[in-house]
Amino acid sequence: MQNGISHSIGQAPNRKRKMSPITPKRLFLGFAPTAAEKTSLLKLQQACEQADEQSGPGLKKVTAANLHLTLAFLGQVTAKQQRDLLAAIPGLPLKHFRVRLEHLCFWPGPKILCLTGTAEDPVLMALAKAAQQLADDLGLHSSEYDYRPHITLMRRAGNLPKLEHIPTLDLTPSELQLYESLSTPTGVEYRILASWPLSD
Secondary structure, eight states, X not given: OBTTBOOOTTOOOOOOOOOOOOOOEEEEEEEOOOHHHHHHHHHHHHHHHHHHGGGOSOOEEOOGGGOOEEEEEEEEEOHHHHHHHHHHGGGSOOBOOOEEEEEEEEETTTXXXXXXXXXXXXXXXXXXXXXXXXXXXXXXXXXXXXXXXXEXXXXXXXXXXXXXXXXXXXXXXXXXXXXXXXXXXXXEEEEEEEEEEOBO
């Protein structure tokens, strides 16, 4: 002990530690397909992949675990925004709906193949509108396009493959999920952070 100051052996003087800021999470709202629906989607992926081999490889399949029907992309979300989001989502019109996906579409901007449909059910339209309004209220990503229900099947697409048969999926989700998009050594992984049941 010197000058009234003592240190434990091997212990550095006490210093203020720099706290690293919490990195925002990349989040979105969506619906997980059932096992039977995933099977149909995986068969469609395989057909797209086989058709693409004629023009050269390049397509990358979305993994079975990552398949989902998108409701709203939220972008980078801070810890506070996530708390506010979790508190507000139960106030959305979480009702059962039906949507038919029957068109295979190529979106050249993001270079993806999607199975798409039209949001004709007023319940789904109301939910999509409310979710987008919530995102706007929280200062999150605001889509410039009208809502179009879709499931992304393939990435790195260069064109629309010619297929003899496109399966029709009639989806009736039972839960709304909040997903986090994570970059991992093996690729992007979508993890469900929370779920809310849809009611009649």
